[in-house]
Amino acid sequence: MAPVEHEPAVQGSEAFMDKEEILEKSRKEYGIADERERQNETRAASVGMWVTFAIAVVYAQVKSFLFGQPANDIMGLAFFGASATFLMYFRYSRYRAHLAGGIIFALGGLLFLVAYILRLNGIDI
DSSP, X not given: OOOOOOOOOOOGGGTSOOHHHHHHHHHHHHOSOOHHHHHXXXXXXXXXXXXXXXXXXXXXXXXXXXXOOOOHXXXXXXXXXXXHHHHHHHHHHOOHHHHHHHHHHHHHHHHHHHHHHHHHTTOOO
């Protein structure tokens, strides 16, 4: 069996892009923000949305149980916000679970909206 010949190795910067060249290419593709910064922004937005959702649900329960007032309006807004978040996750990730979550929360938001509109028209459910 004949030995396999290899091409001679290229020395120095000819073989590899230097650090500045890689950073410049990355900036052209992604703008100023690097991947870690983009991930941190996504995490922060996600946590902010879920905290807002939790606060809205707690407020709705307090409004409903302590004051006897309907909270369908607040719950509808919270559910629509969660739906938008899941649907945006689906847009970027294409995970079906995100699509399902977006649809489920949208349907929940619609139910709360219908209940709110019915109560405005004097129909108590």
